Amino acid sequence: MSPTLRKTVVKILLPFATSWVARQERKIMRDGSELSAEEKDWARGVGVHDVDRIRIAYQRVVPMPFSSLARVVSYFKKCPISPIGLAAHYGIYLAEDCRSDPSLLVHELTHVAQYERLGGIRGFLAQYLDQWLRDGYWESQMETEARAAAVPYNRPPGS
Ligand SMILES: [Zn+2]
Numbered sequence: 234m235s236p237t238l239r240k241t242v243v244k245i246l247l248p249f250a251t252s253w254v255a256r257q258e259r260k261i262m263r264d265g266s267e268l269s270a271e272e273k274d275w276a277r278g279v280g281v282h283d284v285d286r287i288r289i290a291y292q293r294v295v296p297m298p299f300s301s302l303a304r305v306v307s308y309f310k311k312c313p314i315s316p317i318g319l320a321a322h323y324g325i326y327l328a329e330d331c332r333s334d335p336s337l338l339v340h341e342l343t344h345v346a347q348y349e350r351l352g353g354i355r356g357f358l359a360q361y362l363d364q365w366l367r368d369g370y371w372e373s374q375m376e377t378e379a380r381a382a383a384v385p386y387n388r389p390p391g392s
Pocket residue numbers: 340344376379
């Protein structure tokens with residue numbers, strides 16, 4: 234995809250993505266819970282400033298945008314692509330059955346720090362979508378940063 238086309242696609246997706254994320258954040262602010270003292274330390278550790286503002290909502294299924302499209306993609310690729318976590322500005326969704334693994338929360342907390350750094354939802358998404366289209370989800374710099382920050386918090390399953 235050429236840089237010009239990429240710019241255009243980001244421009245088209247941005248308003249939808251921004252309002253979707255803002256809506257999720259409002260829901261999590263309403264239903265979610267505050268971080269524990271230890272979790273706030275993790276948040277500070279990955280560079281979040283306003284750690285008191287963060288809320289977490291545990292969900293059986295973590296919502297994602299374009300969910301019907303995602304189902305079609307996962308059918309053809311024969312792999313599940315439902316996420317286990319998602320950061321919507323200061324709101325974090327985590328999958329219920331992943332509570333015991335702190336690295337997932339630290340991954341999402343790193344995204345919260347990125348939202349702060351990039352000036353909020355729109356700034357974050359403009360950058361995130363651009364990297365995602367250019368480098369792919371796995372290789373994007375923002376995902377690489379979040380994965381690297383979470384490594385020290387990895388726990389073997391069941392521990
Ligand atoms: Zn991520």
